[in-house]
Amino acid sequence: MSKYAFGVDIGGTSVKMGLFDEAGNVLDKWEIPTVKxxxxxxxxxxxxxxxxxxxxxxxxxEEELMxxxxxxxxxxxxxxxxxxxxxxxxxxxxNIPEKLGAYIKVPIKAANDANAAALGEMWQGGGKGYDSxxxxxxxxxxxxxxxxxxxxxxxxxxAGGEIGHVHIEDEETECCNCGNKGCLEQYTSATGIVxxxxxxxxxxxxxxxxxxxxxxxxxxxxxxxAQDAAAMEIAGQFGDYLGKGLAMVSGVINPEIFVIGxxxxxxxxxxxxxxxxYFRKYAFGKCKETKFALxxxxxxxxxxxxxxxxxx
Amino acid sequence: MSKYAFGVDIGGTSVKMGLFDEAGNVLDKWEIPTVKxxxxxxxxxxxxxxxxxxxxxxxxxEEELMxxxxxxxxxxxxxxxxxxxxxxxxxxxxNIPEKLGAYIKVPIKAANDANAAALGEMWQGGGKGYDSxxxxxxxxxxxxxxxxxxxxxxxxxxAGGEIGHVHIEDEETECCNCGNKGCLEQYTSATGIVxxxxxxxxxxxxxxxxxxxxxxxxxxxxxxxAQDAAAMEIAGQFGDYLGKGLAMVSGVINPEIFVIGxxxxxxxxxxxxxxxxYFRKYAFGKCKETKFALxxxxxxxxxxxxxxxxxx
Numbered sequence: 076m077s078k079y080a081f082g083v084d085i086g087g088t089s090v091k092m093g094l095f096d097e098a099g100n101v102l103d104k105w106e107i108p109t110v111k112x113x114x115x116x117x118x119x120x121x122x123x124x125x126x127x128x129x130x131x132x133x134x135x136x137e138e139e140l141m142x143x144x145x146x147x148x149x150x151x152x153x154x155x156x157x158x159x160x161x162x163x164x165x166x167x168x169x170n171i172p173e174k175l176g177a178y179i180k181v182p183i184k185a186a187n188d189a190n191a192a193a194l195g196e197m198w199q200g201g202g203k204g205y206d207s208x209x210x211x212x213x214x215x216x217x218x219x220x221x222x223x224x225x226x227x228x229x230x231x232x233x234a235g236g237e238i239g240h241v242h243i244e245d246e247e248t249e250c251c252n253c254g255n256k257g258c259l260e261q262y263t264s265a266t267g268i269v270x271x272x273x274x275x276x277x278x279x280x281x282x283x284x285x286x287x288x289x290x291x292x293x294x295x296x297x298x299x300x301a302q303d304a305a306a307m308e309i310a311g312q313f314g315d316y317l318g319k320g321l322a323m324v325s326g327v328i329n330p331e332i333f334v335i336g337x338x339x340x341x342x343x344x345x346x347x348x349x350x351x352x353y354f355r356k357y358a359f360g361k362c363k364e365t366k367f368a369l370x371x372x373x374x375x376x377x378x379x380x381x382x383x384x385x386x387x
Numbered sequence: 388m389s390k391y392a393f394g395v396d397i398g399g400t401s402v403k404m405g406l407f408d409e410a411g412n413v414l415d416k417w418e419i420p421t422v423k424x425x426x427x428x429x430x431x432x433x434x435x436x437x438x439x440x441x442x443x444x445x446x447x448x449e450e451e452l453m454x455x456x457x458x459x460x461x462x463x464x465x466x467x468x469x470x471x472x473x474x475x476x477x478x479x480x481x482n483i484p485e486k487l488g489a490y491i492k493v494p495i496k497a498a499n500d501a502n503a504a505a506l507g508e509m510w511q512g513g514g515k516g517y518d519s520x521x522x523x524x525x526x527x528x529x530x531x532x533x534x535x536x537x538x539x540x541x542x543x544x545x546a547g548g549e550i551g552h553v554h555i556e557d558e559e560t561e562c563c564n565c566g567n568k569g570c571l572e573q574y575t576s577a578t579g580i581v582x583x584x585x586x587x588x589x590x591x592x593x594x595x596x597x598x599x600x601x602x603x604x605x606x607x608x609x610x611x612x613a614q615d616a617a618a619m620e621i622a623g624q625f626g627d628y629l630g631k632g633l634a635m636v637s638g639v640i641n642p643e644i645f646v647i648g649x650x651x652x653x654x655x656x657x658x659x660x661x662x663x664x665y666f667r668k669y670a671f672g673k674c675k676e677t678k679f680a681l682x683x684x685x686x687x688x689x690x691x692x693x694x695x696x697x698x699x
Contacts, residue, residue: 150673153536159673207543221639224465228535230641231519232673240671241638242631253672319554326553327533327639329542359552360565361462361471361544 084377150233193220195380318353336370396689462545467497505532507692630665648682
């Protein structure tokens with residue numbers, strides 16, 4: 076009897092869903108809109124309805140389904156209980172497996188979406204073959220997920236892997252979104268890279284293609300690829316901050332590999348060439364050889380990781 | 388039938404041993420000298436001999452013994468295999484449970500001594516009642532041990548919890564013992580505190596009782612207790628560094644509690660009053676309320692933790 080699992084990734088705009096076989100192949104994927112009205116009370120019923128319809132369509136019986144894994148935003152404990160709700164969805168704190176289980180009678184597990192994405196990358200993405208990794212998502216902010224021996228490290232308050240808010244710079248004068256000053260996110264997120272670039276361009280006269288246009292993380296790394304001296308200097312600052320931050324992370328949990336994802340990682344391998352040397356400069360002895368890879372699953376990491384909650 | 392476990396803590400000078408009941412009470416403890424000749428080849432046979440003699444003396448049969456836990460220096464994987472030997476003991480890499488098991492036929496587990504001590508503090512010491520903690524040992528160096536959900540976080544290279552070598556200061560000009568510059572250990576170990584004090588006293592004219600004598604971590608905190616302004620400033624620098632370092636740690640693994648031990652912690656609660664405010668300054672939102680406690684088991688943490696490998 077073949078066995079299946081669903082991976083569900085609930086976002087503020089849409090819910091992504093995937094049907095997986097036991098070996099981790101995605102057999103089908105689709106999405107539905109996230110209906111946030113009435114404190115998001117329709118979201119889980121909508122998910123269940125969509126999953127049950129897909130089962131009917133594919134002729135999958137409940138006893139063939141190993142379970143449903145769910146990733147959702149917001150800090151969550153390892154039982155899938157939201158610790159302080161999910162602001163983006165309008166959700167108050169509750170236990171996701173329990174609530175979804177009212178509509179679909181199979182084993183259900185849930186995890187924070189960033190943590191699930193880390194697990195997904197370990198299972199079928201950039202961290203395949205490893206069982207302890209730190210996934211770093213360089214997007215609008217900087218997120219992270221820690222997996223140790225194949226299990227998500229949730230943390231006492233669901234704040235495990237919140238590496239975007241590791242303190243990295245004593246001299247910062249502007250506040251991070253979190254209220255602190257000098258967080259890793261302020262220098263290594265897409266917006267952080269723009270900040271670094273704007274500061275550098277304002278403080279120097281170095282000629283640069285970046286002076287002619289609106290600066291983004293993409294234009295910075297495109298300019299790096301074109302050997303633009305200013306862009307290379309800015310990328311070096313980015314790499315110093317991120318390498319230093321990840322060296323700290325490695326001194327605490329000593330993962331096998333760092334998997335770098337998020338929009339900024341679209342720059343490709345050149346990004347790693349700006350992180351790894353700084354990482355090795357700051358890392359403790361035996362951690363210096365920790366591996367680095369780019370994330371491979373993109374926006375599908377969440378559904379893979381959610382399915383992995385069931386299949387791993 | 389009552390059940391027992393032995394906890395064995397192998398150090399460079401002596402091997403500490405304890406007999407524990409299932410509830411975690413220590414019924415007996417003693418030590419034997421560590422014989423390091425011939426690459427330390429006598430150490431494990433000596434341990435076995437001593438344990439078997441104690442069993443005979445107490446009338447404990449092998450079937451009443453749940454096992455023997457061993458803590459030893461050097462990076463170790465979670466199977467108790469030394470990854471690069473134990474320099475202090477003259478040991479090459481080998482699997483401790485396998486080798487000790489040749490002499491005593493009960494279940495055996497082994498862990499790095501600092502990690503075992505962290506587990507001991509969780510089980511019966513300053514972290515009792517919690518199941519995820521970071522133990523910080525402020526001694527000649529700064530060591531650490533991370534316990535997540537009751538399990539030691541070993542790390543890919545046995546470097547989990549090596550928080551003494553987290554990078555904390557960009558401006559440092561002197562090298563740490565590890566070869567890097569600006570490690571947490573350079574400011575928060577007993578010797579690090581002396582360095583901070585000597586720098587501060589050389590750079591200022593602030594009158595201080597510390598100017599009249601040989602400075603140590605103890606004299607600094609004794610002077611703090613006597614409201615010596617210079618000592619309080621130095622303690623503030625120490626607290627800023629350690630609070631910042633532990634805030635980083637909490638951003639990565641978000642433990643329930645930090646347990647502070649080692650020689651420096653003999654200063655008592657006043658030490659925590661210099662760490663916690665800085666920790667809260669730098670920590671990420673929900674981590675700010677992480678608890679702090681002093682270690683309680685002193686030099687016995689190792690035997691407690693070793694026994695916990697078996698009894699927990």
